Amino acid sequence: MKYLGIDIVKPRLAVFDFTGCEGCELQLVNKEETLVDFLSLFEVVNFREASSDKSDAYDIALIEGCISRQDEVERLKAIRGRVKILVALGSCACCGGVNHLKNGFPIEDVVRQVYGDRKIETEKVRSLKEVVQVDLEIPGCPVSKAEVERIVIALVTGAEIRMPKYPVCVECRQQLNTCLFDFGEICLGPITLAGCGAVCPSGKVGCRGCRGPADDANYESFIDVVVDKGFTEAEIRKKIEFFNAFEGPAKDTIASLIQKRIKTFNAFSGVRA
Amino acid sequence: MKVNMNIDVHHVTRVEGHGNIRIEVQDGRLVEAKWEVVETPRFFEAILKGMPHDNAPTLTSRICGICSIGHTLASLRAVERAMDVEVPATAQKLRLLAKHGETLQSHFLHLLFLVAPDFLNVGSVIPLVDSHPDLVAKAARLKGMANSMCDLIAGRTTHPVSLVVGGVSKAPDKRQLAELKKTMEDRMRDAADVLELFKTLALPDFERETEFVSLKGDKTYPWIGGDLVSSDGVIKPEDQYLAMSNEYQVNFSTSKFTKLSRDSFAVGALARLNNNYDLLHGKAKEVAETLGLEPMNYNPYMNNIAQLVECFHALAESLDLIDEMLDGGMNDLRRRYEVQAGVGIGAVEVPRGILYHHYNIDEKGMITHANCIIPTTQNNANIHYDLAELVKQEVKKGSDDQEVRKLCEMLVRAYDPCISCSVH
Numbered sequence: 001m002k003y004l005g006i007d008i009v010k011p012r013l014a015v016f017d018f019t020g021c022e023g024c025e026l027q028l029v030n031k032e033e034t035l036v037d038f039l040s041l042f043e044v045v046n047f048r049e050a051s052s053d054k055s056d057a058y059d060i061a062l063i064e065g066c067i068s069r070q071d072e073v074e075r076l077k078a079i080r081g082r083v084k085i086l087v088a089l090g091s092c093a094c095c096g097g098v099n100h101l102k103n104g105f106p107i108e109d110v111v112r113q114v115y116g117d118r119k120i121e122t123e124k125v126r127s128l129k130e131v132v133q134v135d136l137e138i139p140g141c142p143v144s145k146a147e148v149e150r151i152v153i154a155l156v157t158g159a160e161i162r163m164p165k166y167p168v169c170v171e172c173r174q175q176l177n178t179c180l181f182d183f184g185e186i187c188l189g190p191i192t193l194a195g196c197g198a199v200c201p202s203g204k205v206g207c208r209g210c211r212g213p214a215d216d217a218n219y220e221s222f223i224d225v226v227v228d229k230g231f232t233e234a235e236i237r238k239k240i241e242f243f244n245a246f247e248g249p250a251k252d253t254i255a256s257l258i259q260k261r262i263k264t265f266n267a268f269s270g271v272r273a
Numbered sequence: 274m275k276v277n278m279n280i281d282v283h284h285v286t287r288v289e290g291h292g293n294i295r296i297e298v299q300d301g302r303l304v305e306a307k308w309e310v311v312e313t314p315r316f317f318e319a320i321l322k323g324m325p326h327d328n329a330p331t332l333t334s335r336i337c338g339i340c341s342i343g344h345t346l347a348s349l350r351a352v353e354r355a356m357d358v359e360v361p362a363t364a365q366k367l368r369l370l371a372k373h374g375e376t377l378q379s380h381f382l383h384l385l386f387l388v389a390p391d392f393l394n395v396g397s398v399i400p401l402v403d404s405h406p407d408l409v410a411k412a413a414r415l416k417g418m419a420n421s422m423c424d425l426i427a428g429r430t431t432h433p434v435s436l437v438v439g440g441v442s443k444a445p446d447k448r449q450l451a452e453l454k455k456t457m458e459d460r461m462r463d464a465a466d467v468l469e470l471f472k473t474l475a476l477p478d479f480e481r482e483t484e485f486v487s488l489k490g491d492k493t494y495p496w497i498g499g500d501l502v503s504s505d506g507v508i509k510p511e512d513q514y515l516a517m518s519n520e521y522q523v524n525f526s527t528s529k530f531t532k533l534s535r536d537s538f539a540v541g542a543l544a545r546l547n548n549n550y551d552l553l554h555g556k557a558k559e560v561a562e563t564l565g566l567e568p569m570n571y572n573p574y575m576n577n578i579a580q581l582v583e584c585f586h587a588l589a590e591s592l593d594l595i596d597e598m599l600d601g602g603m604n605d606l607r608r609r610y611e612v613q614a615g616v617g618i619g620a621v622e623v624p625r626g627i628l629y630h631h632y633n634i635d636e637k638g639m640i641t642h643a644n645c646i647i648p649t650t651q652n653n654a655n656i657h658y659d660l661a662e663l664v665k666q667e668v669k670k671g672s673d674d675q676e677v678r679k680l681c682e683m684l685v686r687a688y689d690p691c692i693s694c695s696v697h
Binding site: 017018019020021022023024025026027029030032033035036039040044047048049050051052053054068069072097098099101102104105109110111113114115116118120122141142199200202203204205208238242 | 284286287288289290291313314315316318319320322325328331332335336337338339341382386387390396397398399402409410413414416417420427428429430431432434435437442443522524527693694
């Protein structure tokens with residue numbers, strides 16, 4: 001390919017899958033109106049789900065799924081050794097996703113339930129960054145193809161990659177939706193990173209926070225709403241643990257705030273009684 | 274006759290998930306023909322234990338990125354049957370429409386993005402962008418139409434949003450449905466062109482008589498719930514799915530195998546069509562006839578053709594459903610229900626065959642036991658035994674390693690396996 005007499009070298013793109021549902025990979029062939037243009041941006045050298053061609057030379061790797069077996073650790077490290085930019089694609093790759101829920105049970109128990117006494121190799125679920133250095137994370141279960149396109153185009157053209165800092169609530173309000181709390185549901189929209197177009201609350205289903213915490217989330221107000229609406233600590237915990245996307249400081253902040261708020265709430269209830 | 278052969282396909286491409294083919298022939302004798310599933314297990318059944326019942330559809334949709342609507346519908350059916358939840362008629366129609374969107378998305382993806390490259394002798398759809406731009410444009414438009422059906426009805430194609438216990442949480446308005454109808458009618462020309470292309474393709478010549486298992490249609494071609502039937506004459510009610518599937522383990526696969534009256538059976542488009550041919554929509558039956566597909570057909574490669582026939586059926590039935598909704602009211606979408614203890618089984622025909630979800634639920638609405646049996650699990654043994662017969666046939670013909678390797682990969686691909694789905 002030449003432009004103004006200059007050879008344009010397309011970056012070599014590889015797509016790999018680990019433990020997961022391959023839904024994020026499927027997203028890569030969606031958004032059909034721009035699909036051909038999107039694919040023309042690079043040379044696709046590995047994409048097992050869609051292509052039989054294979055190569056060990058690539059510049060960018062999009063990686064889907066989490067790590068749950070030793071052979072996956074080795075495969076991931078080999079990819080890391082070959083690639084310039086390693087991108088974690090989707091909630092499983094970024095934080096373990098729903099597969100992470102398996103870690104709440106002793107491994108022998110989960111194996112016994114499905115395979116009986118047969119020995120099956122399986123490990124605690126880990127995200128990519130727990131195993132290798134990750135250069136960029138694109139969250140979501142599944143990822144939004146529009147966002148993937150925007151980010152990958154920025155990667156290829158060297159433009160600055162910008163992610164929203166605000167929560168899903170902003171996008172939800174833009175769509176003029178009725179607040180899910182008014183329907184009696186817990187919604188993590190107030191504290192979850194936007195970029196999905198508020199797809200779940202727009203379908204009248206509470207956000208489960210698959211994209212993880214927003215930069216400027218107001219946890220205090222969120223907890224005020226949740227406690228005022230009568231939801232319990234256990235309910236909010238179940239919600240934020242679903243995709244494991246709040247693991248770390250965000251989860252600790254939520255836990256301590258909810259404890260504090262429940263105490264205050266009880267104290268006031270006591271006065272009223 | 275070919276004397277020695279060694280084929281080792283590590284991670285078959287253009288399928289969902291990780292599976293290997295191993296073939297060994299020595300002195301003209303088949304030593305080994307193996308379908309090995311090496312996908313990592315995720316243990317969804319264990320994760321479901323202790324989970325609130327209304328989380329099950331959301332969680333289990335994550336078993337598969339391609340048939341997540343089907344998993345949601347099987348999960349909903351299991352929960353709703355356990356608790357005697359009656360789903361309003363409009364919600365049932367919308368669910369079936371979402372299901373057709375998924376079938377069209379999955380079948381067109383398989384036929385035009387994953388299978389077509391084999392017939393055009395390329396590694397993927399990407400070189401076809403330059404060599405066959407018209408075909409790629411049509412493929413993209415057809416898949417795009419299917420995705421927009423799913424997005425409109427279920428909120429999203431992969432991991433649907435608005436399919437919830439009791440019905441649907443949100444419905445499109447009539448103007449949106451009318452627009453969808455218009456788009457679908459416009460795409461009929463593309464579908465007709467794809468049909469013309471498939472008329473020209475010569476499918477590999479191979480047959481192995483097998484048993485076909487599917488839902489049994491009553492008045493219409495079956496998709497959601499009903500009796501289970503096999504072409505060998507077994508009929509069971511939905512709740513006796515275990516007697517139909519009979520899972521067992523083999524030491525070379527993390528996905529289980531199944532059998533019924535013989536060593537193996539097949540599920541999927543060809544099984545559905547062989548068992549329910551007379552219930553096809555008129556237009557789809559015409560398409561089947563022009564493509565030379567009549568029951569009983571024992572060529573596994575014809576599953577591709579059965580998928581194309583089903584695309585025409587799903588398109589025609591979707592247009593009927595939209596007309597019914599445009600003519601009637603659309604307000605009754607979701608039923609309130611009392612949480613109660615119970616056992617529920619949901620059987621749904623997803624693109625690759627019959628899918629079972631089974632939950633035991635306690636009086637607080639928490640799941641105490643879960644079992645999910647996936648179509649590809651049921652096809653594993655059939656793929657495995659087909660490979661052996663295919664290799665024997667090709668060895669006799671004297672085909673070389675490259676030819677046999679391609680035929681074996683195409684055979685696996687014809688089943689459209691969803692491997693990570695089968696190791697859930």
